[in-house]
Amino acid sequence: MTNNPLIDYPDLPPFADIRPEHVKPAVEELVAAGRQRIHDVLAARDFSYRALEMALAEEDDRLSKAFGPVGHLNAVAQNEVLREAYNGCLPLLSEYGTEVGQNSALFDAYQTLHDSEEFARLTPAQRKDIDNTLRDFRLSGVALPDRRKRQYMENAKQLSELTTRFENNLLDATQAWKKHVTDVAELDGLPDTALAGTADRAAAEGLEGWLLTLDFPVYFAVMSHATNRALREEMYRAFTTRASDQGPQAGEYDNADVMNEILRLRHEQALLLGFNNYAEESLATKMARDVDEVMTFLNDLARRARPQAEQELQALRAFAAEQGAGELQPWDLGYWSERLREARYDLSDEALRPWFPAEKVIAGMFSVVGTLFGIRFRQRDDVALWHPDVRFYELIDDDGGVRAAFYLDMYARTGKRGGAWMDDARLRRRRLDGSLQTPVAYLTCNFAPPAGGKPGLLTHDEVVTLFHEFGHGLHHMLTEQEVAGISGINGVAWDAVELPSQFLENWCWTEEGLALISGHYETGEPLPKETLEKMLAAKNFQSAMGMMRQLELSLFDMRLHAEYQPGLDIQGVLDEVREQVAVVKPPSFNRFQNGFGHIFAGGYAAGYYSYKWAEVLSSDAYSRFEEEGPFNGETGRDFRAKILARGGSEEPMELFKAFRGREPSVEPLLRHSGIAQEPA
Structure with missing residues (x-):
């Protein structure tokens, strides 16, 4: 604690006062104000740094501080009314963002600033910002002919809606699955923390006993500690088939078509901009120079890590066999890994809580x-x-x-x-x-x-x-x-x-x-x-296996976006990557990709290698x-x-x-x- 005087935050959102019915009208008003500011700046013909960049940043900030809290609430406290209000704004915001990025007159204004004597007097940071802005204009299709601009804008609007649909399907699928347990013997092995949490969840829904969900803390506790192998398999199947054509909710929240359409539209956008594929477009703003450099980096790490990963898996299988476990299935790996760690280091994550x-x-x-x-x-x-x-x-x-x-x-x-x-x-x-x-x-x-x-x-x-x-x-x-x-x-x-x-x-x-x-x-x-x-x-227990898993996902992501062609088989690409680098092969019903939000909704498309x-x-x-x-x-x-x-x-x-x-x-x-x- 300090004795410094308190400051006010007049522009922080009063979250309890956010009304879904007011969201879209407010966003429409701010988008209109942004359009008007751009019009006024261009009409004034004053393309100084203050009149151009700082003035437009002011409008962007107003819009961000108005809609940002709505997007945040939609992620952390979602309900149907809020979701509908949030989704209703996405086409409007996508259209506005693309429209600004394709505004040739605005691009010319920034180019005028860049070519002016003032540019040399700006700070290095300000010059970098202008350079980035000009680059982003080009990556938004500013140089495209009008027909292609319209296509780019329509694609961008659809992509915004599709990535949100992907997230919503995954959230709905996660929350739809529940298992009510009334006999604590079925939960043998679960730590006290997990038992107390699932009991509280049951009580919150007016139930006796325990309520299991696919929220990750519950899922992880079951997979790592439940002695009930049938329960582990049931939850594994439910978790790894979320939002897919498999599992207990097969087809109900299926993301397959959404994923295919996202990939198709990304590829089309990249082609419109003159790239060969979306991976090339993605790397245009990254440290890595090209797809070959990324693939070489990932494959080299895989080559170095694989021998140790295979040894780690063999040690796990040998240990489980000594305990009479028989042939290990994917829903056994977490459980026996935790037992091996306990045996080898006399340590468990739960005991550390x-x-x-x-x-x-x-x-x-x-x-x-x-x-x-x-x-x-x-x-x-x-x-x-x-x-x-x-x-x-x-x-x-x-x-x-x-x-x-x-x-x-x-x-x-x-x-x-x-x-x-x-x-x-x-x-x-x-x-x-x-x-x-x-x-x-x-x-x-x-x-x-x-x-x-x-x-x-x-x-x-x-x-x-x-x-x-x-x-x-x-x-x-x-x-x-x-x-x-x-x-x-x-x-x-x-x-x-x-x-x-x-x-x-x-x-x-x-x-x-x-x-x-x-x-x-x-x-x-x-x-x-x-x-x-x-x-x-125990810090590096099964570290090579963990690294190989990350490399598997990174290679899958990069290949998906670098090799895309119409009709691409997403599952087929993942199977090929697993054949190449995975030390653990999941069962055929596993649909991990249908919940891979990082690349289908989270900004890591053709960029998961970044980790x-x-x-x-x-x-x-x-x-x-x-x-x-x-x-x-x-x-x-x-x-x-x-x-x-x-x-x-x-x-x-x-x-x-x-x-x-x-x-x-x-x-x-x-x-x-x-x-x-x-x-x-």
Whole structure:
């Protein structure tokens, strides 16, 4: 806590006052205002940086702050009325965005600014923003003839609707499946936390006993701990066939046609812009130069990791056979992996939960980040929220000023999209009146909520997830850029955007970091040293298998978009990739792809490889802390100044070299993953 005076947030949304029936009229009014501002700017013929870029950024910000909270609520507190209001705005916003991107007169205005004497007097960040804007105009089809422009706009509108339909189908399929259990013997092996949570879910629906759902904390608990093999198989089939033509809801929420249409339209858009495929279009704004470079990178990692992954799988099979398990099926892998980890390291993730109460983890995370980057945190209780679990915090900088703020929404619940993510509530930018807008972020997770009278208790994996999303949040909040287009993660190449998030995960594995984020929820007792040693020993348990899974998804994504032709068999591509790199082959009914929201609805299309690409950067960046000390404040502030503060103002490779003093090496990633390295 600090004694700094409180500041007001007059433009933060009063979530309880958002009325779905008012959403579309408000958006229509703001879109009309945006069109009028563009008309006025072009009519005035003043193409200075202030009159052009700053004036239009003002309108964009107004629209973002009006519709952004609606989109956020649709993800974390969805109901049918809100969904309908949100969906009703998507065609309008898509049409407006494409219309602006294809406005030839506006493009010419930006080109005039770029070619003017003023351009040389702009800051490097402002020039980078203008360069990015001109590039994005071209990627929006500004140079297309009118007929093709209209086609591009129609395709963009359809894609916006289809990606939302994909998400809605997946959410509906996830929430439609429930299993009511009245005999606790069926749930043998489930941890107390999971039992208490499923009991609370049953009670909330007026039922006795326990209610199982496909929310990930429940699914993961069953797959890792339930001795009831039939129950594991039932839930595996339900989870891996969501939104597909298979499983208990076969055909009801099927995403197959949606996926095919998304791929077709993306490919058509790429062809309209002069690319050979959507993968080429996607890479036009990324660090990787072309598809061949990405495929070589992924295949090289697969070659290095596969031998160890096969050894890990063989060890798992041998262990399960010793326990009389027989032939392992996919729904057995999680269960026996957890048993093997317990046997090998005398450690289980569930046994660690009492040592990671959410309150202690949050306070410890703030301490870690504060030491590294010179900031403090203050909770505010006078800001409107959308659920009692949500909190609002401010970042207080060294000079005592409020640097940024964020909402933290930790727990899974009905109506909330699965997964974890960071999104911006508002950007840091310099306003037309000269004032500086501080950034605000949304940080969202889906951990098991407090249950059975106990506080929220996290697994260590969930702690890592929280640090990961907070790393994204810091990238957004600690930016020093005042230009909207390159502020925070804006303008950052997508295959570098995971650098700060993966980087921050490392402090979940240091002895000093664990001392700050752990403490028994009942006694406050620190994590015993022997437990810490076991955790560190188990850090890379089945790490090669995990890497091969990520590479499988990355290769599938890239091939899907690079090799697309009409009639492409999505399942066939996935089967081919699995034949090439997968050490574990799923059953034929598995329809993982129908729920692969990252590439069909989440911005990672032809970009899922970014996780591994950025992990090379993050592992190598952290290796400097290994050399200079994990809590070396000088090194931390250097990372803040050269990576976090810079946003999208420079190319990521140049920023990395400024921090590390050289180009990145893959060796730290292999070492941190415990994967044997080849001789030099």
